[in-house]
Amino acid sequence: MxxxxxxxxxxxxxxxxxxxxxxxxxxxxxxxxxxxxxxxxxxxxxxxxxxxxxxxxxxxxxxxxxxxxxxxxxxxxxxxxxxxxxxxxxxxxxxxxxxxxxxxxxxxxxxxxxxxxxxxxxxxxCGLTGLTAYFGMTEIARPQKDDIVVVSAAAGATGSIAGQIARIRGARVIGIAGGPEKCRWVTESAGFDACIDYKSQNISEQLGKLAPDGVNIVFENVGGPVLDAALENLAIGARVALCGGISSYVPVDGAPVASINNYMMLGLRRSSMTGFLVFDYQDRFDEAIGQLGQWLDDGSIVxxxxxxxxxxxxxxxxxxxxxxxxxxxxxxxx
Ligand SMILES: NC(=O)c1ccc[n+]([C@@H]2O[C@H](COP(=O)([O-])OP(=O)(O)OC[C@H]3O[C@@H](n4cnc5c(N)ncnc54)[C@H](OP(=O)(O)O)[C@@H]3O)[C@@H](O)[C@H]2O)c1
CATH class of the missing domain: 3.90.180.10 (Medium-chain alcohol dehydrogenases, catalytic domain)
Known part of the structure; x- marks a missing residue:
């Protein structure tokens, strides 16, 4: 106006x-x-x-x-x-x-x-969520070639970019998202190797099939039962990058806030979970925006x-x- x-x-x-x-x-x-x-x-x-x-x-x-x-x-x-x-x-x-x-x-x-x-x-x-995906994936998750990386809220702003950065690093990436349309976009457009529809599939079972030896990295955006399923499927020495836990923030339409039960899997699988805040990397935003912009321009990221x-x-x-x-x-x- x-x-x-x-x-x-x-x-x-x-x-x-x-x-x-x-x-x-x-x-x-x-x-x-x-x-x-x-x-x-x-x-x-x-x-x-x-x-x-x-x-x-x-x-x-x-x-x-x-x-x-x-x-x-x-x-x-x-x-x-x-x-x-x-x-x-x-x-x-x-x-x-x-x-x-x-x-x-x-x-x-x-x-x-x-x-x-x-x-x-x-x-x-090139905004806050791209920067979050960039620093969370390159500084906290740090996937290596052939690692299996799980990303929740994979059709969302942060998750979709995080998974594509892991692909650029040579990892195999499994997304988790709600509904067939989102899952199709995650695999067909964003190039993830697989996507689990948590609304119609059992996440833990699907992860067991897709990664029988366990997952090396979890980039977590959702928390609650979604994180619990990923924890059940950790490989020994896995890393969980705790970006967020949207299912635990506020009650939504009568549903209670979610909590996690499987934290002891971190102990059993000798794994770690590390939280981070994008604002901790403020002095490196220019560097990251340059790289993210280049990936966008050359088609490495959609x-x-x-x-x-x-x-x-x-x-x-x-x-x-x-x-x-x-x-x-x-x-x-x-
Ligand atoms: N650490 C940091 O500095 C930092 C910075 C920015 C964002 N974050 C975090 O990153 C996460 C993603 O943020 P974003 O802005 O990129 O949002 P987004 O992923 O674009 O949108 C959130 C998505 O979360 C999923 N979701 C919501 N409630 C859910 C539930 N109860 N169970 C399962 N999935 C649920 C929905 O996707 P489906 O349709 O697939 O369910 C929704 O589209 C959030 O947890 C946010 O707090 C962290």
Whole structure:
């Protein structure tokens, strides 16, 4: 929307579980004017990450977004007014701009100029989830040639890229995803060797058939019973890279949060599980974006985005990730 109005989603109360009406409010303010050292971004795309529900709900690895504050989120857009030489008008940028039409940004904020013409590719492969896949796979999981790697939420933003990086490293990759359409994309488009549909197949049984000697690496995004099945199938000396556990974050539509039971398999199989946060690698983001961009350009990596529309739909768009309604990176075009 153009004009003089800036629409913003602000926090009214801490959500309990998925976002519900009344947790947030859509308000209107004036489009900000930049002061010296500032610029204004007209946001074109918002990116959605499960961790945003943490940011809204409580203090975690970062303080919760304050009540009355604009909902924070990664986003991409174009500079429309500027009083800094670093980000002239017309520059396409990404950063934590929030759920709003226009963001006022200082030129010392963590903002990067888009490396690709496409905002959706920038927010996906070259954005937070691509970076998570890159550092999780290359620094924590570290697959070797012919290792068997299992990736959960394999049709999602992080999992799909993580599995393709493992393939580039010469590993054999088994995805786990919900439904035949997602599983078909994972094998036929993303080039995984196999994909288990956890909604219609027994994960543990299928892993036993696909990897009779056990799996060497698990790149975990889901947790709960999905992780339990992978733990049952660990090879001796396996590594679990704990990227996330979306099934354990909040109760969804009456289903309780999931827990794991098979942690002792780590002991029996002399294996390790290591968690990580992408923000720990912030000083290496440029290097990773360069590599991810190159893989995207030369076709070594394919990506898929699920682009919803309209700022007014932002809360429901975040909820989609927890219901598995997204296919690929969840984005919203403004
Ligand atoms: N460590 C870090 O720094 C870091 C950074 C970013 C993201 N993460 C984590 O990475 C994971 C993936 O995030 P993303 O943004 O890439 O999301 P995503 O994978 O694009 O979307 C989440 C997917 O998880 C699956 N899912 C949701 N609830 C599930 C359940 N109860 N059981 C099984 N599968 C379920 C759904 O796929 P199906 O349809 O296949 O079920 C859904 O599409 C999350 O755990 C997130 O917290 C970690």
């Amino acid at each position: 153009e004009g003089t109005i800036n629409r913003q989603w602000i926090v009214k109360k801490r959500p309990e579980g998925l976002l519900r009406p009344g947790d947030l409010a859509l308000v209107e303010t004036a489009i900000p004017e930049p002061d010296d050292g500032e610029f204004v971004v007209r946001i074109t795309h918002l990116a959605f990450d499960p961790a945003q529900l943490y940011w809204l709900s409580f203090d975690s690895y970062r303080p919760a977004i304050p009540i009355g504050g604009v909902v924070e989120s990664f986003a991409a857009g174009k500079v429309v007014s500027s009083r800094t030489d670093r980000f002239p008008v017309g520059t396409k940028v990404q950063g934590v701009f929030g759920w709003q039409d226009y963001a006022l940004v200082t030129d010392d904020a963590e903002v990067s100029v888009l490396r690709t013409e496409s905002e959706v590719k920038a927010l996906n492969v 990506s898929i985005e699920d682009v919803q529309e309209g700022l007014e739909n932002a809360p429901e768009t975040l909820n989609r990730i927890f219901r598995g309604l997204n296919f690929g990176k969840q984005l919203l075009a403004l």
